[in-house]
Amino acid sequence: MLQLLAYLRFWLRSGNAHGLHSPFVFGLYTSVVRHTGRYGAYEALEARRQELLASPTTISVTDFGAGSHTDAGAQRGVAAIARTAAKPPHLAQLLFRLVNYFRPATILELGTSLGLTTAYLAAADSRSRVVTLEGCPNVAAVARETFSRLHLGNVEVVEGNIDDTLAPTLSALTAPLDFAFFDGNHRYEPTLRYFEQCLAHRRDESVFVFDDIHWSADMERAWEVIKAHSDVTITVDLFYIGLVFFRTGQPKQHFSLRV
Secondary structure (H helix, E strand, O other): OHHHHHHHHHHHHOEOOOOOOOHHHHHHHHHHHOOOOOOOOHHHHHHHHHHHHOOOOEEEOOOOOOOOOOOOOOEEEHHHHHHHOOOOHHHHHHHHHHHHHHOOOEEEEEOOOOOHHHHHHHHOOOOOEEEEEEOOHHHHHHHHHHHHHOOOOOEEEEEOOHHHHHHHHHHHOOOOEEEEEEOOOOOHHHHHHHHHHHHOOEEEEEEEEEEOOOOOHHHHHHHHHHHHOOOOOEEEEOOOEEEEEOOOOOOOEEEEEOO
16 A cells, blocks of 8 residues: 555656756666667576576575565565566666666675576676675575576675675775665665665766665655765656666756656
């Protein structure tokens, strides 16, 4: 019910390309968000999704985050995780297009799950370095199989509670953090803490993407704090995800746009 009400509020305040006066956001929206073509990489990625959805395997899962609206319990089927935790094709492909558009050299993902969304991030540019953090070893093992099956050699998996692994992972980066996808803990305090930790490693051209910004009242509150942060200049609320930019010289602007 909360998400339905949130979507109704979003729909009433959101728009499309008409009336967009920011050239940067207009180009992003028309060339990336609303792009309707297909890339050749999609076929193999979606074939892997079908394999995961058909998997008969059950694994023991350790969940350090806020859990799931639809899944519970320590024993979970790989197929159920793929159905409820993996980003659906239209959102995974949007992330692919964002990486393809901005060409980040260093990508950090907080929350690997079965690796399907990670694979979309990595497949967009084989020259990028993708570091992904996953709390559960059994889930990480399935993700590694995903990367192997898709021949993605530019992904590094860091296992362990993100509360413990994020700081050392960031410290070990040898280049600025160009792109970060936050999908590891859908709660207010951890989301803001991870955001602050990553801020120290970003540059003006970095892109931060937050998943499920309307997933709960906690996430909506965190999104408002992120929007108000002094380093943030532009945000784009696409309902399911939120885009954050730090472009120096840009006036502070917030957009709500329909995907």
